[in-house]
Amino acid sequence: MxxxxxxxxxxxxxxxxxxxxxxxxxxxxxxxxxxxxxxxxxxxxxxxxxxxxxxxxxxxxxxxxxxxxxxxxxxxxxxxxxxxxxxxxxxxxxDNDHFACLALGQFMQNDIENVAFYMEPRECNTGWATERLECFEKHANELEFKYFNDIHEAIALRKFPLGVYCATDRSARKLVNFCIERNVEVPKQVSIIGTDCDDSENAISAIPLSSVNHDxxxxxxxxxxxxxxxxxxxxxxxxxxQPVSLIHGKSTITMESQNDIVSKALYYLHNNFHMNIKVQQVVDFCRVSRRTLENRFIACKGVSVHQYLSDLRLSKSKKLLRSSHDSIESIALQCGYPNLSYFYKVYRKQFNYTPLEYRKGTMA
The missing domain is CATH 3.40.50.2300 (Response regulator)
Structure with missing residues (x-):
């Protein structure tokens, strides 16, 4: 045998x-x-x-x-x-990078810009908890979330709405209690996501937990x-x-239109818009059919994946045109446009003015 x-x-x-x-x-x-x-x-x-x-x-x-x-x-x-x-x-x-992807994608769906990570003191010396912290902080900063190192300070300063990803469901449950004791509304003011989908922790939590399904x-x-x-x-x-889903409880704002596939798509779009990606690459990342992705994305965000990507690039480019001294060609490449000529073409079609006119504030 x-x-x-x-x-x-x-x-x-x-x-x-x-x-x-x-x-x-x-x-x-x-x-x-x-x-x-x-x-x-x-x-x-x-x-x-x-x-x-x-x-x-x-x-x-x-x-x-x-x-x-x-x-x-x-x-x-x-x-x-x-x-x-x-x-x-x-x-x-x-794949703790993927855990962070699921949490940040959910916060994107809820239009939450302020985020933080929380773990219990006893978890600070564990490799898996510290790696989750590192992955979440890295990707939050890359995606231009406003990341807070001190969650208690963020809550005290009322940086709401605040999205918090927790190392475990135990730490998520304790954070829920912390918020309730201070009359902070969960999930309206603080949206909380745990890890593990631990039935025992969820059973004693004051609010049913949303959690990365680490099964x-x-x-x-x-x-x-x-x-x-x-x-x-x-x-x-x-x-x-790689866990395939985030289980939705009442510690995050969830609506019928929200979907884990959309969370993954949003994460991919915000993390890769600066490259000349196409919708098919988003489809491949989400591992679904194009029709499924488009139907769920439109139901959740009200626009197609292509339109969302286009709007995202325009938004990022406008921010750089006004806040940076980079050349317009450099900004075009940073925002995923293949060349300067195409960048100008998009602006003329979308706004009837050029990137240079927008930078100078001389739009007609």
Whole structure:
């Protein structure tokens, strides 16, 4: 019988759900595995036995002392990037950039410009929480949100509406309580998004939480898929886990017209408008048909994807024309126009004046 060793801690709810996902995929593939669960702390006992496959949680235990010494088919999963993974080991890591994409896309739909990140003090020393902070702050600044390092100060100064992405649902729940205690309205004044879709945290939250659907059951399934793929290809495989949706609770403003596909499209548009992108590239990023994207985008924003992109470029170009000393040709390229001639053509058609006339304030 083929032996599969799971180095996870089933005392935790998250790991138990990972186990369920692993078992479901083993059954689906009809793999004749004998599954053993152990702790990485039992290093000598583990190393004294032969294992055909190993799946290990790389965020726990003395991982470098044991995993590199297991000469077998190994998959490690982690909540953040693994800087120096052991050799000959496949990996599945959270794409925390994608987590930030989902949160920021939702804030865009709600026309929220002020944003912040929140994590509990106990989470500050965890790799996955700090990476989520870094990704969210980086992309918020790139997308020209007004990012606040100190969330409590932002709330005290009433920088509303304020969108806050939280490292976990636990930190989101605590932030909800913090706001309620200070008579700050959630989600009208502060819109809050957690991570994990943790049923336990949601059950005791004063307000049902919106949360990035970081599903441990799905992670367990993906672990088996990556492990089997590596075995079949006879090479090491490195993949990222990307949650496909944001679960909407009452801690964010949501309307029937809002949609996760639109959130992803908005994120992509605002992050890439400066390049000469086309609608098809937005479609490819969202992984839907063009018709689906257009229908949902129009229902949410009232314009087509193409029109939104055109308006976004014009808005950004006007800001640069008035606030910067860059050449007009440079501004055209910064805003995704292929050349200066086309930039002028768009302005004449749209406004009946040129970019130079707008900069000088001499429009007819």
């Amino acid at each position: 083929t032996k599969l060793l799971l180095l996870i801690d089933t005392m935790f709810h998250f790991d138990r759900e990972v186990l369920k996902g692993i078992k479901s995929k083993v059954d689906e593939y009809q793999l004749k595995f004998t599954i053993t669960i152990d702790s990485i702390e039992h290093a000598e006992d583990i190393l004294s036995q032969h294992w055909d496959y190993v799946i290990a949680d790389f965020d726990k235990g003395d991982r470098y002392r044991v995993i590199p010494r297991l000469n077998t088919n190994i998959l490690i999963f982690s909540g953040y990037r693994i800087q120096n993974p052991p050799e000959s080991v496949s990996t599945l890591v959270n 441990p059951y799905e992670i367990g399934q993906r672990c088996v898929e990556v492990l089997v793929k590596a075995k079949r290809l006879k090479r090491i495989v490195h993949e990222k886990y």
